[in-house]
Amino acid sequence: MTKTHLNSTDSFALGTAAAREPDWLVTLREQVGSLRFGVVQIVVHEGRVVQIERTEKVRFDPKTASAA
Numbered sequence: 001m002t003k004t005h006l007n008s009t010d011s012f013a014l015g016t017a018a019a020r021e022p023d024w025l026v027t028l029r030e031q032v033g034s035l036r037f038g039v040v041q042i043v044v045h046e047g048r049v050v051q052i053e054r055t056e057k058v059r060f061d062p063k064t065a066s067a068a
Contacts, residue, residue, distance in 0.1 A: 024049040 024042075031040050031054050043051035 022049075024052065027052055 028040065028042065031052060035054065035056060037057040037059055039053075039055045041053040041055075042049055043053065
C-alpha cells in the first residue's frame with residue numbers, strides 16, 4: 001500500500017521543497033479566506049485538482065436596507 005498523504009513530520013524530513021504547499025492549495029486558501037457568503041468548489045480529474053470555482057453571494061440585511 002502506498003502512502004498518499006504527508007503529515008507535518010514527513011514534510012520536515014523531506015526538506016523545504018516538499019514542505020511548500022501546492023499552488024492549488026494556496027489559491028483555495030485565498031478564495032475561502034476572502035469569501036463572506038458563497039461556495040468554493042474543487043474540480044478533480046484523475047486525482048489532480050484542475051479547477052477551482054467560486055460563487056459569491058451578496059446578502060442584504062432587511063432591517064437596514066432602505067425601501068424603494
